[in-house]
Amino acid sequence: MSVGTTIRRRRPGRWSRSQQALRALVAAGPVVAILAAWPAGDGPPVVIVVVVAALALAHASHPDSGFGLVVFVVVLAWWLKVPGSTLHPALLVAAGALLAAHLAAMLAATAPRDAAIDPALARRWIARGAGVLAVVLVMWVLARLLDGRTPPAGLWAAGLSAVLLATIGAAFAFPRRPALE
Amino acid sequence: MPGWEPTGALVRGVVVGLLGLGGAVVWGEPALLLLSLGPLLVAVAGVVRRPRRTPRVWASLGHGLLREGHGAELTLHVADGDDVEQVTRVVKPTAYEDVSPHDGRLSVRREDLDRLQLVVSPRRWGARTVGEEEVGCFSPWGGYRCGPVDVPGRILRVIPRSTYRSRAEAPHPKGLVGAHRSQQVGTGTELSGIRAFQPGDRLRRINWRVSVRTGDLHVTTTRAEQDAGLLLVVDLFGEHGRSGGVDGPESSLDLTVRAAASLAEHAVGTGDRVALRPIGGRARGVAMGAGQHHLRRLLSALTEVRTGSSHEEVGRLELRVGAGATVAMLSPLLVDAISTTAVDLARRGVPVVVIDTLPPEGGAPDPGDADPGLVDLAWRMRVLEREHVLHALAAAGCPVVPWRGTGSVDEVLRRLARRRPGGAA
Numbered sequence: 001m002s003v004g005t006t007i008r009r010r011r012p013g014r015w016s017r018s019q020q021a022l023r024a025l026v027a028a029g030p031v032v033a034i035l036a037a038w039p040a041g042d043g044p045p046v047v048i049v050v051v052v053a054a055l056a057l058a059h060a061s062h063p064d065s066g067f068g069l070v071v072f073v074v075v076l077a078w079w080l081k082v083p084g085s086t087l088h089p090a091l092l093v094a095a096g097a098l099l100a101a102h103l104a105a106m107l108a109a110t111a112p113r114d115a116a117i118d119p120a121l122a123r124r125w126i127a128r129g130a131g132v133l134a135v136v137l138v139m140w141v142l143a144r145l146l147d148g149r150t151p152p153a154g155l156w157a158a159g160l161s162a163v164l165l166a167t168i169g170a171a172f173a174f175p176r177r178p179a180l181e
Numbered sequence: 182m183p184g185w186e187p188t189g190a191l192v193r194g195v196v197v198g199l200l201g202l203g204g205a206v207v208w209g210e211p212a213l214l215l216l217s218l219g220p221l222l223v224a225v226a227g228v229v230r231r232p233r234r235t236p237r238v239w240a241s242l243g244h245g246l247l248r249e250g251h252g253a254e255l256t257l258h259v260a261d262g263d264d265v266e267q268v269t270r271v272v273k274p275t276a277y278e279d280v281s282p283h284d285g286r287l288s289v290r291r292e293d294l295d296r297l298q299l300v301v302s303p304r305r306w307g308a309r310t311v312g313e314e315e316v317g318c319f320s321p322w323g324g325y326r327c328g329p330v331d332v333p334g335r336i337l338r339v340i341p342r343s344t345y346r347s348r349a350e351a352p353h354p355k356g357l358v359g360a361h362r363s364q365q366v367g368t369g370t371e372l373s374g375i376r377a378f379q380p381g382d383r384l385r386r387i388n389w390r391v392s393v394r395t396g397d398l399h400v401t402t403t404r405a406e407q408d409a410g411l412l413l414v415v416d417l418f419g420e421h422g423r424s425g426g427v428d429g430p431e432s433s434l435d436l437t438v439r440a441a442a443s444l445a446e447h448a449v450g451t452g453d454r455v456a457l458r459p460i461g462g463r464a465r466g467v468a469m470g471a472g473q474h475h476l477r478r479l480l481s482a483l484t485e486v487r488t489g490s491s492h493e494e495v496g497r498l499e500l501r502v503g504a505g506a507t508v509a510m511l512s513p514l515l516v517d518a519i520s521t522t523a524v525d526l527a528r529r530g531v532p533v534v535v536i537d538t539l540p541p542e543g544g545a546p547d548p549g550d551a552d553p554g555l556v557d558l559a560w561r562m563r564v565l566e567r568e569h570v571l572h573a574l575a576a577a578g579c580p581v582v583p584w585r586g587t588g589s590v591d592e593v594l595r596r597l598a599r600r601r602p603g604g605a606a
Contacts, residue, residue, distance in 0.1 A: 065189065069193045069197065072193065072197045073197065076197070076200065076204065076213055076216055080204060080212075082212070091215060099220065102193065103223065105190060106323045110267060110317065110319055110326075111271070111287070114286055115283065116282075116286065116287045118297065121288060121290050121293075124290065128223070133219065135222060136219055139214070
């Protein structure tokens with residue numbers, strides 16, 4: 001194909017819109033996750049929020065770095081001290097925010113900051129994220145049902161095994177495509 | 182390509198997931214499991230779908246020859262790509278090269294590689310390496326990454342754009358057949374005159390109306406149609422002004438090359454012969470010839486021209502101009518040898534047109550580390566000298582026209598065509 005003079009000039013170094021959106025999600029996810037502890041009963045002090053925000057920004061700037069691991073661990077550690085957090089719906093918000101930040105960082109790390117992420121690719125990951133979040137929702141409902149009761153022996157092990165099996169099944173749900181050549 | 186390696190996201194998912202799982206068991210707090218379950222599940226899926234075969238990638242370009250401003254598809258091929266779910270392409274920025282979409286920097290699903298073809302568009306003439314890119318491949322669920330790997334570019338010949346369309350005749354055509362009116366009477370279609378019948382005249386040439394009126398047989402005579410020769414002399418002594426590509430400002434070399442290409446295409450289009458004679462730089466000349474194959478040779482030679490600073494040729498600038506050929510000298514007229522040669526040719530009665538290719542905005546040199554005031558002063562003095570040269574050329578009867586694209590030299594060619602061969606007006 002030979003095309004005319006419709007091609008735009010290069011604008012090097014500018015952040016693409018998709019990368020802006022992804023990195024905003026990476027930066028916002030952990031902050032939302034830790035702030036969700038507030039309605040659950042134990043809101044973090046400002047210092048912790050600032051530390052989490054700084055780490056999340058660093059993660060957004062370098063999505064393939066260890067900043068993400070650190071900020072996720074800080075959020076988990078804070079939720080550990082929230083009393084009775086399992087029951088509160090805010091936990092779902094926190095889990096969803098962390099998952100969104102994780103997936104956004106994964107996708108953002110696959111391309112330079114001025115590269116565009118194809119919408120079809122983004123839709124695929126949104127669908128996957130929704131599927132994973134549905135599993136988290138099921139686990140949350142299960143945890144609420146069992147709250148205050150002594151669970152049957154081996155229930156958690158069976159539940160976790162079932163989830164892992166479902167994950168493996170989901171991993172293969174996307175069919176392998178034949179090679180292009 | 183290098184082998185597969187885990188992504189940061191996979192490591193993060195495994196560590197966060199195991200910490201959450203362990204914490205949930207140790208402290209009896211299911212919240213930790215729920216918070217870390219998402220990254221853990223994604224990591225498990227990535228590990229389960231871990232790749233086994235290393236892909237191979239290479240690129241191909243749709244064209245080997247292109248006109249500046251046009252585009253060619255840059256196709257990426259992935260072999261052994263069963264384990265590749267996502268491909269990221271990053272075309273390296275190069276001067277005078279545009280890439281679309283997304284400036285050649287995008288990440289797509291592997292099955293969308295065909296749908297989202299990159300189109301490379303060189304913005305300036307020349308022989309260029311285009312489409313050099315980095316490619317990274319990712320396994321399903323983003324668990325593993327392969328690359329980035331450098332994919333070498335392809336050499337593309339970019340011919341100058343053509344903007345010249347003329348209706349002027351060549352001054353003194355002298356070939357066999359062609360589209361120009363000859364000075365000689367012949368078997369063309371253009372009326373030359375009506376004269377008395379002579380033995381040997383064809384009967385179908387008899388003009389019956391005039392014959393009946395005068396009582397004697399008369400015939401209609403026509404002019405022969407002949408081709409002409411065009412010798413393009415391109416000045417490569419230097420480049421003045423800044424080049425911004427096909428849609429930006431033009432340097433003197435841009436104007437020279439584009440004007441030469443336009444004149445050559447026009448000449449070949451009208452059936453004329455054309456030759457190329459570069460002076461002062463690195464380029465190969467092309468002998469007189471006609472036809473599309475010859476035009477491709479000439480345009481290809483133009484894509485290779487390089488300026489030089491040596492004035493060695495100045496003293497021995499000799500142009501062998503055949504009979505019936507018109508000489509078009511394309512120059513910013515900053516080297517005396519060009520104007521001297523033009524005057525010599527004009528005095529010998531050779532139809533010569535000097536095409537001024539100094540950019541309209543001036544083409545002042547970049548001072549670099551030198552004193553800008555001094556450079557500006559020197560440049561203004563050089564421009565003044567150039568004005569004297571222009572006046573001298575005009576006084577010697579050698580027309581100078583600035584190159585402005587369509588029809589730039591038409592009026593001059595018409596005036597030259599009205600002169601008789603030999604130089605007399």
